[in-house]
Amino acid sequence: MDIRIAKETALELLSRAKAEGATALSFTADEFSFSVEFAPKQIAVAAPATAPAAAPVAAGEEAPPAAEQDVPGTPVRSPIVGTYYAAPDPQSPPFATVGQEVKKGDTLCIIEAMKMLNEITAPCDGKITRIFCQNGDLVEYDQVVMAIQ
Structure with a gap:
């Protein structure tokens, strides 16, 4: 041959x-x-990701309300997923507190996403009746962070 x-x-x-x-x-x-x-085919298998366990709520701390959509007045919603900050820096007073009168356009908080700081402003004039987040909390898109009445 x-x-x-x-x-x-x-x-x-x-x-x-x-x-x-x-x-x-x-x-x-x-x-x-x-x-x-021939070597057997190698198939990469990723282990399923497990969600981190929810942090327990300590006594005296208030758990976030289940029905934030039932907020009396005007809800202030996060336009993005990010980290909630009540003040421009740790030494400064918060932008808004419960009972404070605000005018449309006043800065209420900052949502940080990908190192970009996004100021969240008041959608209307009124009084802050409730704040649903604490400094450093992770917020979701369209999550209610405050209520104005």
């Missing part, structure tokens, strides 16, 4: 064996021979 024909035949057999999912192949033709073992 011509070596060129043996090589072409071997390559064709090799291709077919691989396509068929064979684990090994041996070929001999006159003076030409070879053996191949």
Whole structure:
């Protein structure tokens, strides 16, 4: 058998064996021979991510209300997912407190997302009746953070 024909035949057999999912192949033709073992296919399997356990609520702390949508007055909602900050920095007083009168456009809090600070402003004039978040809390898109009446 011509070596060129043996090589072409071997390559064709090799291709077919691989396509068929064979684990090994041996070929001999006159003076030409070879053996191949194919490695099993490696499949990466990711372990399912587990959600972190919810932090227990300490005595005296108020758990977030279940029905924030039932807020009397005008709800102030987070326009993005991020971290809630009540003040511009830890040493400064909060932008808004319960009972404080605010005017439309006043800054009420900051939501940080991807190192961008987004000022949340009052949608109307009124009095802050409730604040649902604490400094450093993670807030979701459209989550009620305050109520104005």
